[in-house]
Amino acid sequence: MRYFSTRGAGPVDLETALSRGLADDGGLFLPEELPAFDASDFADAASLTEVAQVLLEPFFADSRLAAGLPAILGETFHFPVPVQPLAGGDRSILELFHGPTAAFKDVGAGFLAACLGRLEADASAPLTILVATSGDTGGAVAAAFDGRPGMRVVVLYPEGRVSARQEHQLTCWGDNILSLRVQGAFDDCQALVKAALSEADLSRFYRFSSANSINIGRLLPQATYYAHASLGHFRATGECPGFVVPTGNLGNALACLLAREMGLPVGPVMLATNANRTIPDYLDTERWEPRPSVATLASAMDVGNPSNMERLRHVLGDAALLRDKVDVVAIDDDAIREEISRSYQDDGLTLCPHTATAARAWRDMSDNDRASAHWILVATAHPAKFETIVEPLIGTEVPVPPELAAILARPSRSVPVEPDLDAFAAALRAAFD
Numbered sequence: 001m002r003y004f005s006t007r008g009a010g011p012v013d014l015e016t017a018l019s020r021g022l023a024d025d026g027g028l029f030l031p032e033e034l035p036a037f038d039a040s041d042f043a044d045a046a047s048l049t050e051v052a053q054v055l056l057e058p059f060f061a062d063s064r065l066a067a068g069l070p071a072i073l074g075e076t077f078h079f080p081v082p083v084q085p086l087a088g089g090d091r092s093i094l095e096l097f098h099g100p101t102a103a104f105k106d107v108g109a110g111f112l113a114a115c116l117g118r119l120e121a122d123a124s125a126p127l128t129i130l131v132a133t134s135g136d137t138g139g140a141v142a143a144a145f146d147g148r149p150g151m152r153v154v155v156l157y158p159e160g161r162v163s164a165r166q167e168h169q170l171t172c173w174g175d176n177i178l179s180l181r182v183q184g185a186f187d188d189c190q191a192l193v194k195a196a197l198s199e200a201d202l203s204r205f206y207r208f209s210s211a212n213s214i215n216i217g218r219l220l221p222q223a224t225y226y227a228h229a230s231l232g233h234f235r236a237t238g239e240c241p242g243f244v245v246p247t248g249n250l251g252n253a254l255a256c257l258l259a260r261e262m263g264l265p266v267g268p269v270m271l272a273t274n275a276n277r278t279i280p281d282y283l284d285t286e287r288w289e290p291r292p293s294v295a296t297l298a299s300a301m302d303v304g305n306p307s308n309m310e311r312l313r314h315v316l317g318d319a320a321l322l323r324d325k326v327d328v329v330a331i332d333d334d335a336i337r338e339e340i341s342r343s344y345q346d347d348g349l350t351l352c353p354h355t356a357t358a359a360r361a362w363r364d365m366s367d368n369d370r371a372s373a374h375w376i377l378v379a380t381a382h383p384a385k386f387e388t389i390v391e392p393l394i395g396t397e398v399p400v401p402p403e404l405a406a407i408l409a410r411p412s413r414s415v416p417v418e419p420d421l422d423a424f425a426a427a428l429r430a431a432f433d
């Protein structure tokens with residue numbers, strides 16, 4: 001399989017697309033064609049890793065990673081990804097939060113780390129992955145690369161602007177992970193990563209790379225849980241389930257839509273955003289108007305310029321076409337709060353603020369939409385990660401799951417750094433040389 005940029009550059013092979021992340025022309029990599037499946041292709045595949053193997057094989061064809069795909073999937077899915085039926089029988093919940101940092105980004109980060117680990121196995125100097133984070137991404141990437149030979153991660157996060165539990169997940173790793181608490185905002189962290197990547201000598205010396213959410217290696221494995229969940233429902237009932245997907249940068253939602261495009265039995269898809277309305281406004285007005293993000297309770301979805309829209313338009317078409325293929329609703333903070341309380345009281349469900357956008361989107365559906373499918377709500381994070389928001393709303397403590405408890409019990413360490421390139425370079429020398 002060859003990969004092209006959404007802006008035309010290419011083709012490149014899978015290895016190159018994984019290593020570069022972003023295409024040279026600034027576009028995002030997509031496979032030259034989507035493989036076509038029907039449910040019978042998965043007749044012998046029951047578990048998530050078996051389904052994933054069938055689904056991803058064509059994307060790995062001709063790659064030197066092809067023979068390693070089963071092992072890569074085994075390393076990625078070392079935790080369960082269950083679909084739990086909800087009381088009443090008309091909804092289920094797809095729990096993506098059983099990984100090491102209790103959020104769905106563990107899937108993409110784990111898969112990318114397993115791929116790059118194999119590509120880097122013979123390198124003479126370590127690869128240094130830079131990741132600027134406002135909270136969730138950095139922890140998932142650090143967990144995925146922790147202890148991997150030949151690879152280092154530098155996490156940059158804004159001091160004082162992430163929650164205590166998030167900070168712990170950014171700072172509790174081994175010697176190949178350097179956690180920098182930047183004396184500034186998230187934008188300063190991002191600017192520092194950009195500056196470092198474009199400083200030629202430094203970049204060559206440390207072999208800098210980035211692991212942001214637009215890497216195709218984070219997108220592909222996310223399609224597998226939609227394939228597995230939809231096949232499970234289809235086999236049991238003969239019907240295609242719908243999905244409600246909490247959406248920020250559109251990676252998770254795109255993976256769901258790609259699964260449907262490839263012929264998996266995915267029914268209607270509804271995206272739930274928070275008060276950042278760039279995507280719903282685009283479908284309403286047909287004008288693409290990215291804007292600065294606004295802070296919400298569902299902070300991992302605070303995205304004003306969702307970069308995967310470039311891929312979505314490439315695959316599914318512009319607003320007028322998209323509108324027929326997907327619904328989008330925006331859920332503001334008041335509605336998120338209400339939903340967390342109500343789901344707890346009425347359904348005995350404890351939801352994180354991101355997952356609450358999906359639950360609320362389902363609650364607000366018309367009777368017709370609701371009856372059009374068995375709906376699977378996508379749960380993107382464990383509520384214990386956002387306990388300061390959730391606990392006051394439900395009036396009780398959220399038990400911490402064992403994976404998260406294990407991380408919170410580890411010692412934490414980080415290095416303060418001023419937001420400038422010289423200070424950044426000095427911190428790297430002190431840690432790695």
Ligand SMILES: *Cc1c(COP(=O)(O)O)cnc(C)c1O
Pocket residue numbers: 103104105136137213246247248249250251252253300301354355380381
């Ligand atoms: C990143 C994230 C999202 C948004 O996912 P996208 O792929 O960026 O749309 C939703 N929920 C949680 C908990 C996240 O960490």
